[in-house]
Amino acid sequence: MADNFLPALAAAAVPSGKGETVELGGRRIAVFNVDGQFYALDDTCPHRGGPLGPGWIEGEKCTVVCPLHGWEFDLKTGACLTVPSRPVRSHPVRVVEGMVCVSVQ
Numbered sequence: 681m682a683d684n685f686l687p688a689l690a691a692a693a694v695p696s697g698k699g700e701t702v703e704l705g706g707r708r709i710a711v712f713n714v715d716g717q718f719y720a721l722d723d724t725c726p727h728r729g730g731p732l733g734p735g736w737i738e739g740e741k742c743t744v745v746c747p748l749h750g751w752e753f754d755l756k757t758g759a760c761l762t763v764p765s766r767p768v769r770s771h772p773v774r775v776v777e778g779m780v781c782v783s784v785q
């Protein structure tokens with residue numbers, strides 16, 4: 681399988697408990713840091729397009745809460761805990777030499 685991981689941003693640019701939004705492969709991708717573990721979701725909330733990057737991270741549950749109306753998403757899978765029929769796309773992540781790299785699918 682081809683290695684299609686693209687460098688998104690420096691790991692140091694995303695503090696633990698925060699998210700950052702980047703443009704990658706023509707899409708807006710939200711990258712999150714939970715205690716040094718990185719996750720990537722499409723930035724666009726499937727409810728009404730709110731930005732997930734600046735959402736609130738619930739570290740114990742490993743979820744992000746959309747800042748517009750509070751829908752909650754699993755950072756590992758993109759599953760929506762609020763409305764299960766409306767998940768967001770998740771993307772594989774690797775950290776290589778201090779860079780967070782995302783495979784945008």
Ligand code: FES
Binds near residue numbers: 746747
């Ligand atoms: S736009 Fe995200 S919950 Fe409404």
